[in-house]
Amino acid sequence: MTLVFWYAEEKSRSVRLKTPSITGMQGGTMDLIEKLNNIARRGQEQVDHIQNEEATKTALVLPFINSLGYDPFDTREVVPEFTADVGTKKGEKVDYAIRADGSISILMECKPLGTNLANVQYNQLYRYFACTDAKFAILTNGFEYRFYSDLDSENKLDTRPFFTFDLEDFNDQDIDELRKFTKPNFDVDAILGTANRLKYTNLAKQAIDEVFRETPEEFVKFIVGKVYEGRQTRQVIEEFTPIIKEAGKAYIKEQVAQRLRGALASNDIDTTQSTASTDSASQEAEPDDDGIITTQEEIDAYNIVRSLLAEQVDVSRIAMRDAKSYCAVLLDDNNRKPICRFHFNAKSVKRVGFFSDKKEDRIDINSVSDLFQHKDQLKATVGEYLE
Known part of the structure; x- marks a missing residue:
């Protein structure tokens, strides 16, 4: 499993929050x-x-x-x-x-x-x-x-x-x-x-990427040999193939989320700002409330959103505001530009609100790593604001 861990680490490098820069030519630093x-x-x-x-x-x-x-x-x-x-x-x-x-x-x-x-x-x-x-x-x-x-x-x-x-x-x-x-x-x-x-x-x-996309039989047999004590029949290999494929995807997502949490330790994030109060993303903001608690899951989700949008917009433009009922992610810290909202306060279910034409559509998720599946929706929303 060393190769799998290494692959996950390489994948996580693509979502680091630091932006490298160089000194340009005639135009100065760019x-x-x-x-x-x-x-x-x-x-x-x-x-x-x-x-x-x-x-x-x-x-x-x-x-x-x-x-x-x-x-x-x-x-x-x-x-x-x-x-x-x-x-x-x-x-x-x-x-x-x-x-x-x-x-x-x-x-x-x-x-x-x-x-x-x-x-x-x-x-x-x-x-x-x-x-x-x-x-x-x-x-x-x-x-x-x-x-x-x-x-x-x-x-x-x-x-x-x-x-x-x-x-x-x-x-x-x-x-x-x-x-x-x-x-x-x-x-x-x-x-x-x-x-x-x-x-x-x-x-x-x-x-390695081909291994996770195609899941060759040799790789399946290797993993089966580590976790299954019975005989590796054709039926066993066929039954384990989709299981191992999904396990690989889940492992990578978990590793990426874990590294994002580590990145957070070196980034000062201000989570004490007021938030928008209506589901229509109006400019009215809730008053400051000492009862607002920003959870680790909300911080993790916020960092995942930033990483997914890093190739489209400077991550410094992506802001987080927490409220009692939801946690909002905004472009340019502007209530008129909601990117998504985290509805994680309910104990039974987690929901994320995605925006199109400033209308919110909420979906259920199992964990914050599920946000990786909604990259296109997030980019489309930001694209609307950038246009």
């Missing part, structure tokens, strides 16, 4: 996550108009390069249509070459938005990598960026990336790795020092 989220948002808004490779470069790739601190309009830093003669191949081009410290360090090949990079041949990158000083190569479709090097055989581009960054799905660990490629932090030795471990860690995570 949060890298904010830059990347802006690129992704604009890309999603323009997706119907990004219909070829050139549009992908303009709308997504060039802003991405810019977010790393390189000026895409300065050919001393970013060389478009980089050309070199490779063997019998004359005048072949790779889309971009990025100079760091005066020498070509990163090659980049672009494909149209929507291209499945797993099925792409990158012959130009492969050939150019062998005849330039570049130590890294990137293959991208605008949203997904695959980073390659020569970890397996010197001066020969690997067939598998050591790091993949997705603009639509990234966590703090991904940001930490991407930050190494920014202009102020670029250090070949530092990147290569951890690249091999990162490569196989990511491959292992993919394999």
Whole structure:
């Protein structure tokens, strides 16, 4: 079960409450996550108009390069249509070459938005990598960026990336790795020092993820051997398969919730504010009441909501207000922007109120970890307010 515990720990990293930032270029200090989220948002808004490779470069790739601190309009830093003669191949081009410290360090090949990079041949990158000083190569479709090097055989581009960054799905660990490629932090030795471990860690995570999605028979047999003393017949394996699959999901949820409680210990949360008094999310607030008690379950639920929305909005904008009858989670601490409400005071049942057009719809939950199943609803509500 060590692998399961490790997987849960890795999953929980994606919902840490701290937001990393870097020093930007001309615009001064700017949060890298904010830059990347802006690129992704604009890309999603323009997706119907990004219909070829050139549009992908303009709308997504060039802003991405810019977010790393390189000026895409300065050919001393970013060389478009980089050309070199490779063997019998004359005048072949790779889309971009990025100079760091005066020498070509990163090659980049672009494909149209929507291209499945797993099925792409990158012959130009492969050939150019062998005849330039570049130590890294990137293959991208605008949203997904695959980073390659020569970890397996010197001066020969690997067939598998050591790091993949997705603009639509990234966590703090991904940001930490991407930050190494920014202009102020670029250090070949530092990147290569951890690249091999990162490569196989990511491959292992993919394999573990497949275990939980597909639940292969070998894994089921391993767990059954730990918990069942009888003979592992075909019927026994079939009966245990859904049980083990659900047990794995439940274990991960519990581990994530536990780590959120630990994160709370280092974050000062003000839970003494007044709250809205009506179910229609009006501006009237209840008077302060010494009888209001914020429970650990409400705090845990609040932190889960913050973690689920961290990729959409700065978590500092998500506030909690407790009242005698419910505990509210608000955007910008505004009664007009309720995200959800926790109705945990009843001993028999827990309910969560979700909002659409500011109308509350309550559902029963068994534990606060069930909130992970309602991420889309929470994001949709916040999306309404952001629009």
